[in-house]
Amino acid sequence: MKEAQKIFSRPRSLRNISTHYCGGCGHGIAHRLVAEIVDELGIRERVIAVAPVGCAVIAYDYWDFDCSEAAHGRALAVATGIKRVRPQNIVFTYQGDGDLAAIGTSETIHAANRGENVTVIFINNAIYGMTGGQMAPTTLLGQRTATTPAGRQIGVHGAPLKISEMLALLPAVKYIERVSLHSPQEVLKAKSAIKRAFQSQIDNLGFSMVEVLSACPTYWDMPPKKALDWIRDVMSKEFPLGRIK
Amino acid sequence: MAKVKIDIEKCKGCFLCVSFCPKRLIKPDSKLNRRGVRPAKMEIDSQCLGCAMCAVICPDCCIEIYK
Numbered sequence: 089m090k091e092a093q094k095i096f097s098r099p100r101s102l103r104n105i106s107t108h109y110c111g112g113c114g115h116g117i118a119h120r121l122v123a124e125i126v127d128e129l130g131i132r133e134r135v136i137a138v139a140p141v142g143c144a145v146i147a148y149d150y151w152d153f154d155c156s157e158a159a160h161g162r163a164l165a166v167a168t169g170i171k172r173v174r175p176q177n178i179v180f181t182y183q184g185d186g187d188l189a190a191i192g193t194s195e196t197i198h199a200a201n202r203g204e205n206v207t208v209i210f211i212n213n214a215i216y217g218m219t220g221g222q223m224a225p226t227t228l229l230g231q232r233t234a235t236t237p238a239g240r241q242i243g244v245h246g247a248p249l250k251i252s253e254m255l256a257l258l259p260a261v262k263y264i265e266r267v268s269l270h271s272p273q274e275v276l277k278a279k280s281a282i283k284r285a286f287q288s289q290i291d292n293l294g295f296s297m298v299e300v301l302s303a304c305p306t307y308w309d310m311p312p313k314k315a316l317d318w319i320r321d322v323m324s325k326e327f328p329l330g331r332i333k
Numbered sequence: 334m335a336k337v338k339i340d341i342e343k344c345k346g347c348f349l350c351v352s353f354c355p356k357r358l359i360k361p362d363s364k365l366n367r368r369g370v371r372p373a374k375m376e377i378d379s380q381c382l383g384c385a386m387c388a389v390i391c392p393d394c395c396i397e398i399y400k
Binding site (some may be wrong): 095098102112271311312 | 334335337342343345346347348349352353370383385386388389390392393394396397399400
């Protein structure tokens with residue numbers, strides 16, 4: 089019998105340590121996908137990540153390549169600076185919805201409008217995870233959070249903000265896709281979308297973004313599998329999956 | 334025949350691997366790990382297809398697959 093071959097293991101760009109994320113959190117999967125793509129594209133020596141403020145704030149402890157940290161919401165401003173000074177590097181930001189779509193909306197829109205040649209991994213879990221489950225701009229109507237105990241209402245809190253659709257209107261934006269992490273099949277689709285976004289940056293096409301619908305079982309108050317089903321049945325109706333631009 | 338190796342100390346017990354195994358071969362272990370959670374355990378190794386569904390969905394990258 090021939091020797092068993094390893095067909096799946098931790099990518100080299102992901103450090104062999106345990107993350108601080110809750111059980112069932114989508115951040116772990118998204119971190120792994122990014123690390124796998126960095127390995128597959130062979131850009132580990134060229135890539136620079138910009139970590140956000142939010143649950144993923146210490147992503148630089150988990151990825152084994154160069155990382156920077158930005159003030160809350162300002163990851164794309166920092167990424168702009170890095171990319172302009174070092175255009176030979178592959179620069180990407182990894183931001184949550186509270187970071188990218190709330191405090192950092194201005195930086196996001198202007199970086200996209202300038203067509204900065206950077207990639208954005210936008211983790212949308214419809215809630216503020218790090219600070220204790222408050223309403224985020226992407227929270228769905230009727231969704232209960234710490235600050236909307238009776239559910240989000242359109243007249244009081246506004247409707248969910250669809251950053252991907254907004255940015256797709258800008259001429260300098262070249263690639264936007266929305267993916268989800270609710271099943272192994274969708275995880276593999278998410279991986280190819282993130283790879284296309286990185287490839288678009290390598291080809292110097294311009295601003296690229298992948299919005300990843302990710303679960304927060306802790307603050308959605310659901311068991312991990314039910315949280316994934318909620319993405320499939322409820323969240324992906326409000327945020328339709330697929331290529332946006 | 335495929336072999337699944339689960340790093341039980343990194344496992345946080347979310348059991349997404351248990352839910353997504355197409356042959357339902359992974360089950361929660363009866364013992365606790367150092368974190369104090371019941372980790373996932375491969376119960377019937379001999380029937381594993383090596384499809385890697387468990388490893389792809391694992392948020393903590395605890396699963397290695399040999400084939």
